[in-house]
Amino acid sequence: MIRLPLLDPVSPEHFPDPRLALAEPNGLLAFGGDLSPRRLLAAYQRGIFPWFNPGEPILWWSPDPRCVFDTDRLRANRSLRRTLAGKDWRVSVDEAFVPVMRACAAPRAGQDGTWIGQSIVAAYASLHTQGHAHSVEVWDGEALVGGVYGVSVGRLFCGESMFSGHSGGSKVALVALAALLREWGFPLLDAQVSNPHLLGLGAREMPRDAFLAQVRTLVAQPFESAHWRKVAPRPAADYL
Structure with missing residues (x-):
């Protein structure tokens, strides 16, 4: 039988030590609480994130190892450049946050449902x-063909999900996001849970203790959300 701490409903900033998370299922730490901005930010500032299916209790996770991208290594490869050849795609920031989320939540081949419910x-x-969550969008004319969204805390960006409406759409969004983060002094892009697709894109696994040490350092470094609002739309090729 799994025994988990129940989060205090009146103390949104209180979480168990992430190092106490279960080994199986990997990283499961606590349940309950809510999805208020205060609680979500407190979670991300401690290397914790929510992940649960609609209709389930809210579950909180901090897996070991952690999946991360190094922003200075996440760049367009030859295959992505070929994919974009002849395409007039453009990239924007925070123009379509909710549409990107809904596109990420859309059914995918081989999946029965989505964890990105209405809550x-x-x-x-x-x-x-409130200026804490952001999206990068990829457009082909007026059509949204790719995107990624996540949460920014200090100089750490915690990626949540991405989607492709056309081949290469999510990769362009991810490369563009990494370019912006690299420019702004964000060394890591948190990808949370490892899988073959992310590793194939250049992610790596980091021991949880090392990741948490990085989190403590990076979230203490201030970064103004106004930087995101100042990013003008530009051709996707500018990020490659």
């Missing part, structure tokens, strides 16, 4: 309104 969309839309 998640509403919670992260609130974070976005």
Whole structure:
């Protein structure tokens, strides 16, 4: 039988030590609480994130190892450059946060459902309104063909999900996001849980203790959300 701490509903900034998370299922730390902006930010500042299916209790995770991208290594490869050849795609920032979330939540081949339910969309839309959550969009004319979204705390960006409406769309969004983060002094892009797709894109696994040490350093470094609002749309090729 799994025994988990129940989060205090009146103390949104209190979480168990992430190092106490279960080994199986990997990283499961606690349940309950809510998805208020205060609690979500407190979680990300401690290397914790929510992940649960609609209809389930809120579950909180901190897996070991952690999946991360090094922003100075995440760049367009030859295959992505060939994919974009002849395409007039453009990249924007924070122009379509909720549409990106909804596209990420859309059914995918081989999946029965999505963990991005309405409560998640509403919670992260609130974070976005407050300047803590951001999206990078890829457009082909007026069509949204790719995107990625996540949460920014200090100089750490915690990626949540991405999607492709056309081949290469999510990769362009990810490369563009990494370019912006690199320019702004964000060394890591948190990808949370490892899988073959992310590793194939250049992610690596980091021991949880090392990741948490990086989190403590990076979230203490201030970064103004106004930088995100100042990013003008530009051709996707500018990021390659």
